[in-house]
Amino acid sequence: MEKQLKILITGATGKSGGAAIDELLQMGYQVRALVHSNDERSEKLTARGVEVFVGDLLNLDEISTAMQSIDTAYFCYPVLVPGVLQATAYFAQAAVENRLKGIVNMSQISAKREAKSNAAQDHWVGEQILNRTGIPVVHLRPTFFDDWFLYIREGIQHDNAIVLPFGEGRWAPVDSADLGRVVAKIATSIEEYAGQVLKLYGPEEFSVFEMSDVISRVLGRTVKYEPVTIEHFFEINSKRAASEHFVQHVTHVADDCINGIFAGTNGLIEMITQRKPTTLSGFFNQNKALFS
Numbered sequence: 250m251e252k253q254l255k256i257l258i259t260g261a262t263g264k265s266g267g268a269a270i271d272e273l274l275q276m277g278y279q280v281r282a283l284v285h286s287n288d289e290r291s292e293k294l295t296a297r298g299v300e301v302f303v304g305d306l307l308n309l310d311e312i313s314t315a316m317q318s319i320d321t322a323y324f325c326y327p328v329l330v331p332g333v334l335q336a337t338a339y340f341a342q343a344a345v346e347n348r349l350k351g352i353v354n355m356s357q358i359s360a361k362r363e364a365k366s367n368a369a370q371d372h373w374v375g376e377q378i379l380n381r382t383g384i385p386v387v388h389l390r391p392t393f394f395d396d397w398f399l400y401i402r403e404g405i406q407h408d409n410a411i412v413l414p415f416g417e418g419r420w421a422p423v424d425s426a427d428l429g430r431v432v433a434k435i436a437t438s439i440e441e442y443a444g445q446v447l448k449l450y451g452p453e454e455f456s457v458f459e460m461s462d463v464i465s466r467v468l469g470r471t472v473k474y475e476p477v478t479i480e481h482f483f484e485i486n487s488k489r490a491a492s493e494h495f496v497q498h499v500t501h502v503a504d505d506c507i508n509g510i511f512a513g514t515n516g517l518i519e520m521i522t523q524r525k526p527t528t529l530s531g532f533f534n535q536n537k538a539l540f541s
């Protein structure tokens with residue numbers, strides 16, 4: 250039987266939003282998905298019984314309409330393009346207009362008042378704006394997602410090389426599907442977590458040198474880490490035409506990573522989702538074909 254809460258998921262065709270929808274449907278909740286455009290991905294959601302609303306997070310009227318008769322909502326804006334602060338402010342205003350009962354906000358571990366990355370500082374300011382709505386809010390601050398290895402997949406596939414600008418920095422890669430499950434659990438029991446800022450880590454912290462050993466074992470061949478400068482990193486990834494905003498962001502979070510801001514781990518994901526979070530080897534096992 251469908252449960253009473255109705256949850257709005259933004260970033261619904263993306264990684265964490267998509268995973269949040271999977272979990273909410275399994276839990277028996279009604280979901281409305283805000284999608285950026287109508288396409289194959291949104292059609293799949295409709296086919297699964299999700300109410301799809303096409304809208305732009307940078308349009309206040311659209312986001313406010315998307316929130317009508319919604320109980321709690323997940324805010325997720327991509328890091329690749331600028332606009333997170335405008336989108337957060339519109340989301341906050343729309344949430345007040347629609348008297349939401351709770352908001353789950355995707356931020357990041359490097360979100361700080363003094364962050365040098367524009368995106369990280371904007372996430373921090375965004376957290377403050379959402380706090381001022383008076384609506385119960387939970388901020389998620391994950392470390393780097395496993396998905397980073399998908400962005401640099403070609404180097405692993407063709408050159409057996411993990412080329413990243415993270416020096417000897419350490420982090421515990423977190424799986425976006427685990428984050429989606431966290432979003433679903435919190436959005437459906439917001440009062441338990443209201444007001445919290447949750448640092449979310451994968452289960453094991455590594456340097457990229459150590460990650461390359463794990464990855465080599467799973468793929469059955471030697472894959473080496475090649476630490477590079479930011480300039481070199483974007484040179485070899487130039488085909489993907491990163492925005493100035495994203496280059497500025499990665500430049501500074503690479504420093505943050507090298508300076509230990511991304512390090513650490515904790516048991517929060519397991520505590521919230523009641524299941525073991527995905528390990529790095531688990532992620533590579535699931536996606537082995539993509540790296541062969």
Ligand SMILES: NC(=O)c1ccc[n+]([C@@H]2O[C@H](COP(=O)([O-])OP(=O)(O)OC[C@H]3O[C@@H](n4cnc5c(N)ncnc54)[C@H](OP(=O)(O)O)[C@@H]3O)[C@@H](O)[C@H]2O)c1
Nearest residue numbers: 260261262263264265285305306326327328357392393394
């Ligand atoms: N990747 C990491 O390592 C990492 C680490 C910590 C925190 N984060 C945070 O995670 C967030 C991204 O989460 P994610 O990776 O799950 O998302 P994602 O996969 O990048 O998906 C972004 C989603 O937002 C949609 N979208 C883009 N612009 C939109 C707009 N103007 N209006 C409405 N929808 C729009 C996209 O749809 P279309 O594809 O149709 O445009 C897509 O569904 C960022 O805020 C980032 O700071 C990421």
